[in-house]
Amino acid sequence: xxxxxxxxxxxxxxxxxxxxxxxxxxxxxxxxxxxxxxxxxxxxxxxxxxxxxxxxxxxxxxxxxxxxxxxxxxxxxxxxxxxxxxxxxxxxxxxxxxxxxxxxxxxxxxxxxxxxxxxxxxxxxxxxxxxxxxxxxxxxxxxxxxxxxxxxxxxxxxxxxxxxxxxxxxxxxxxxxxxxxxxxxxxxxxxxxxxxxxxxxxxxxxxx
Amino acid sequence: xxxxxxxxxxxxxxxxxxxxxxxxxxxxxxxxxxxxxxxxxxxxxxxxxxxxxxxxxxxxxxxxxxxxxxxxxxxxxxxxxxxxxxxxxxxxxxxxxxxxxxxxxxxxxxxxxxxxxxxxxxxxxxxxxxxxxxxxxxxxxxxxxxxxxxxxxxxxxxxxxxxxxxxxxxxxxxxxxxxxxxxxxxxxxxxxxxxxxxxxxxxxxxxxxxxxxxxxxxxxxxxxxxxxxxxxxxxxxxxxxxxxxxxxxxxxxxxxxxxxxxxxxxxxxxxxxxxxxxxxxxxxxxxxxxxxxxxxxxxxxxx
Ligand SMILES: [Fe+2]
Ligand SMILES: [Fe+2]
Numbered sequence: 001x002x003x004x005x006x007x008x009x010x011x012x013x014x015x016x017x018x019x020x021x022x023x024x025x026x027x028x029x030x031x032x033x034x035x036x037x038x039x040x041x042x043x044x045x046x047x048x049x050x051x052x053x054x055x056x057x058x059x060x061x062x063x064x065x066x067x068x069x070x071x072x073x074x075x076x077x078x079x080x081x082x083x084x085x086x087x088x089x090x091x092x093x094x095x096x097x098x099x100x101x102x103x104x105x106x107x108x109x110x111x112x113x114x115x116x117x118x119x120x121x122x123x124x125x126x127x128x129x130x131x132x133x134x135x136x137x138x139x140x141x142x143x144x145x146x147x148x149x150x151x152x153x154x155x156x157x158x159x160x161x162x163x164x165x166x167x168x169x170x171x172x173x174x175x176x177x178x179x180x181x182x183x184x185x186x187x188x189x190x191x192x193x194x195x196x197x198x199x200x201x202x203x204x205x206x207x208x
Numbered sequence: 209x210x211x212x213x214x215x216x217x218x219x220x221x222x223x224x225x226x227x228x229x230x231x232x233x234x235x236x237x238x239x240x241x242x243x244x245x246x247x248x249x250x251x252x253x254x255x256x257x258x259x260x261x262x263x264x265x266x267x268x269x270x271x272x273x274x275x276x277x278x279x280x281x282x283x284x285x286x287x288x289x290x291x292x293x294x295x296x297x298x299x300x301x302x303x304x305x306x307x308x309x310x311x312x313x314x315x316x317x318x319x320x321x322x323x324x325x326x327x328x329x330x331x332x333x334x335x336x337x338x339x340x341x342x343x344x345x346x347x348x349x350x351x352x353x354x355x356x357x358x359x360x361x362x363x364x365x366x367x368x369x370x371x372x373x374x375x376x377x378x379x380x381x382x383x384x385x386x387x388x389x390x391x392x393x394x395x396x397x398x399x400x401x402x403x404x405x406x407x408x409x410x411x412x413x414x415x416x417x418x419x420x421x422x423x424x425x426x427x428x429x430x431x432x433x434x435x436x437x438x439x440x441x442x443x444x445x446x447x448x449x450x451x452x453x454x455x456x457x458x459x460x461x462x463x464x465x466x467x468x469x470x471x472x473x474x475x476x477x478x479x480x481x482x483x484x485x486x487x488x489x490x491x492x493x494x495x496x497x498x499x500x501x502x503x504x505x506x507x508x509x510x511x
Contacts, residue, residue, distance in 0.1 A: 017266060020274070023281050024262035025485065027493025029255070029289050036282040040275060047271050064270045088496050144506060145499025152495070 002053050003076060003173035004183055005117075006066070009049035010077035013067055015098060016042030018085055027088055034134060038095070041127040048120045076171075080163035086156065089142055089149070093156035096135035101167040103132045104189040114182035228354035231297035243353055244298050245314075251291035252309045253317035254284050256482050260324040261333060269327060276373060277330060283366045290359040297355045310487050318468070319402050321476030328381055328388075328395035334374020336396070336403040336433070342367045343429045344406065375436065382440050389442075396437075397445045404429075405468045427457055434458045 019039035026032030050063035080098055085091045106128055109121035142153040168190045170178070177183020215234045222229060229235055258281050265281070268274035292302050308314035319337055324330070345367070348360040381392035407426040430449075437444055448461035470476065 013271075020265045020278055023265055023278060024258035024285075025489045027489070027496035029285055029292070031493075031496070033282055033285045033289070036278055036285070040278055040282070043271060043275050043278070047275075050271070064272075067271055068269075088493070141503040142496075142499050145502040146495070148495050149499030149502075 001114075001177070001182065002056055003171075004177040005049045005053040005056070007076040007171070007174070009046045009053060009066070010075045011046075011081050011098075011102075012042040012049070013046035014075075014077045015081040015095070016040075016046060018081065018083075019091075019095075021085055022091070031088075035091075038131055038134065041124075041131065045120070045124045045127070048123075052116055052120070078163070078166045080160065080166065083160060083163065086159075087152060089152035089156040090159065092135055092138040092142060093153060093160050095131070096139050097160060097164050098167075099128060099132040099135045101164075101189075103128050105184055105186075108184040108189055112182045112184075113180075117182055223352050226350075226352075228357060229352050230354045240298050243356065244295055244300055247291055247295040247298075247356055248300075248305045248308065249315050249317075251288050251295060251305065252314055253320065254288035254291060256309075256316045256320045256486060257337075258284050258288075259482055259485055260320055260322070260478070261330060263324050264327060264330055267327070268330075273330075273377070280334070280370055280373065283370065287359075287363045287366070290362060291356075294353075294355040294359045306490060310483065310490060312474075312483065316482075317406065318471045318476065319406055320482060321471050321478045322398070322402050323477050325398070326391050326395060328378065328391040329399070331374045331377035331381065331392060332395035332399040334370045335378055335436075336374075336399045337406070338367045338370040338374060339433065340403045340406040340429055342371060343425050375440075378440055378442075382442060392440070393442050396440075396442055400444050400446070401463055402468075402471075404463055405471075409465065430458050430460050 016039045019035050019042065022035045023032065023039070026035055046067070047063050050066045054061050054063055054066055078098075080094060083090070083094050103125070106121045106125040110118055110125060112118040112121060139153060142149040144150070168186050170186045174183055174186065178185045216236060219229070219233070219235060219239075222233075229239075261277065261281050261284075265274065265277055268277050292305060295305060296302060305314070309316065324333065342364055345360055345364055349357055349364055351357045351360070378392050378396070381388040383389075404426070407422055407429070434444065434449060434451075446461045448459060450459055452459045471479070474480075
């Protein structure tokens with residue numbers, strides 16, 4: 001359970017951290033504020049998971065001990081979320097790949113047999129619905145916008161595509177979590193994620 | 209000619225009656241120009257002001273502090289947005305306003321040309337800089353131009369929250385280890401005089417009433433901070449600061465204007481860095497803004 005919580009906590013913390021790097025440097029004030037919103041949501045979610053993990057430990061450690069004082073090798077996050085922001089297209093592509101997984105993952109996690117985890121998922125899925133809409137809309141905008149933006153978002157997907165597999169390949173503690181009923185069966189969500197993605201890429205090429 | 213006179217008279221009558229002027233109302237050209245300059249300078253200050261604090265987001269010492277700092281800087285972006293929108297009602301585009309900032313034609317508050325060297329600066333900036341900004345800006349909530357006045361009501365409400373948050377951060381450091389206490393004191397030492405500079409020079413050129421008004425506001429700021437510093441168990445770097453029983457106010461020393469004039473002239477520690485960061489964000493974002501516009505245009509055509 002602790003490993004599973006740390007996976008969720010680390011994923012959201014690291015992506016929130018990356019988005020926070022944009023604050024004050026966005027392409028436009030409105031986009032800047034939107035990315036800060038995403039960062040705030042994600043770091044907020046990570047705090048819920050870290051606090052839960054700390055409570056489970058019962059060793060007097062805090063959310064910050066878990067977030068700040070673990071060694072790099074102990075971090076459970078997927079490689080996708082730690083990828084540098086790059087240009088705005090890379091940020092959008094990275095977030096879209098993550099959000100489209102995260103959304104279905106949280107939907108399934110709402111059914112967790114662990115009440116506290118289910119409650120966190122219910123709250124988070126509302127936020128992540130908006131995250132997925134934000135990144136999807138930008139994928140479409142950039143894909144459809146200008147020749148340059150199309151090339152940039154395509155390059156970004158080419159560069160980041162390789163990291164998507166990890167999201168659907170369960171670690172042993174994720175399989176254990178799924179079997180015990182408090183986690184998520186990744187095979188079940190993979191088909192739903194794929195259909196969202198192909199629907200979106202079709203919209204994108206349809207607009208060309 | 210006669211219509212012109214009556215328009216001006218009507219405008220003046222509304223000002224005298226303390227009624228708000230709205231975007232569609234006739235206004236003298238000088239009034240419009242002054243407002244654009246003042247509001248845009250204010251908007252630029254909010255946006256440039258995001259940079260010194262943004263410097264510490266990735267290094268905030270706890271998740272709670274990180275969230276609070278992100279939210280604070282996002283508020284400043286929101287202030288920039290309200291104010292640019294208020295300026296746009298006067299018939300100038302955000303792009304034009306931005307170009308004036310990036311070319312160095314438009315000014316922003318010099319306070320943001322100082323560096324944020326330690327985490328304690330996040331407290332000192334909130335407490336002193338946002339604190340001084342509120343003192344200066346409260347009166348603007350009642351200014352004659354409706355959109356500016358309404359924007360300022362929202363801005364001031366959030367600034368006072370920032371000030372309390374900054375104070376709380378310093379108080380935590382003050383009660384922490386000796387190193388943390390010393391770090392907070394150092395930040396206060398560095399930010400005190402620059403925040404006093406925000407009340408402007410006591411130049412004899414400005415009209416008497418404006419000067420005495422500014423003096424009153426500055427005195428109010430000093431009186432407030434001089435009391436709060438005691439709660440922090442720290443000191444202000446002014447050897448002349450002392451309570452004057454007769455006046456019922458704190459006396460305080462004079463600013464070293466030679467340093468501040470250098471900062472105003474663009475020779476401060478971070479002038480170049482701040483503008484370079486804004487320019488980089490604007491230039492690197494150009495293709496994103498173009499893509500969004502191109503997409504919107506295509507969508508409109510296909511409808
Ligand atoms: Fe502000
Ligand atoms: Fe503020």
